[in-house]
Amino acid sequence: MELLPDEIRKKLPPLYAQEHEKDPMVYVKFFHPLSHWTWYATEGSSEDDDFIFFGWVYGDFPELGYFSLNELESVKDPLGLGIERDLHFTPKRLSEVKKLHTESPPRQPDIVVYIIDEPEPDFSPIAFLAERMATLYLAVNYKRADWITNLDETRIHDAATAAFSRIAPVVKATFDISLLEMAKEIFVAVFESQATKLLSDYLMKWYGWQREQQPKDGDDE
Numbered sequence: 001m002e003l004l005p006d007e008i009r010k011k012l013p014p015l016y017a018q019e020h021e022k023d024p025m026v027y028v029k030f031f032h033p034l035s036h037w038t039w040y041a042t043e044g045s046s047e048d049d050d051f052i053f054f055g056w057v058y059g060d061f062p063e064l065g066y067f068s069l070n071e072l073e074s075v076k077d078p079l080g081l082g083i084e085r086d087l088h089f090t091p092k093r094l095s096e097v098k099k100l101h102t103e104s105p106p107r108q109p110d111i112v113v114y115i116i117d118e119p120e121p122d123f124s125p126i127a128f129l130a131e132r133m134a135t136l137y138l139a140v141n142y143k144r145a146d147w148i149t150n151l152d153e154t155r156i157h158d159a160a161t162a163a164f165s166r167i168a169p170v171v172k173a174t175f176d177i178s179l180l181e182m183a184k185e186i187f188v189a190v191f192e193s194q195a196t197k198l199l200s201d202y203l204m205k206w207y208g209w210q211r212e213q214q215p216k217d218g219d220d221e
Helices: 006-009 069-074 094-097 124-141 145-149 153-171 177-213
Strands: 028-031 038-047 052-056 064-067
Touching: 038 094, 052 069, 064 069, 094 124, 153 177
Parallel strands: none
Antiparallel strands: 028 038, 038 052, 052 064
């Protein structure tokens, strides 16, 4: 259906022709068949490749304003429906048009909520592998006395990060970047926990050995 046939176009006063009218005449009504949105044109003029209307727009916030023929013709909802012209509308005063909507205030726009239901990813293999890597790394290096004695609580985190950097190239091909970051967090946490315990055990053994080396009461000097 043509929204603005020549006979309607000729009836419409040009823009600003009714700007001093307190109750202007409405000449054409446009509407969407599945919406409360309605456009009532009181004036209109050609402008470049478009036709500009002025009138009352009944939408979420009814108001006087400008709208264009190109805009109306471009509207298409998901069902393919567009704006239509009311073939049975007869020109009437704006005050009469507003009375048509006094008992049906515009409803608020629908709120559509999309719920994306995706299964939770299984990170347990990554957690297990990172934990095992930290354990094995400490097990190999624990026998190096100079390594464990040079490690104190303030340097454990730096040592854990450096250790992961050395083994990261080996496992990079297995994980994407986000999972590699998760593996690093788990590796560092396990490393710090176990290294702290190993350091504590080592110091306890060292203190025990030192006590054994001290002369006992009654020993000959």
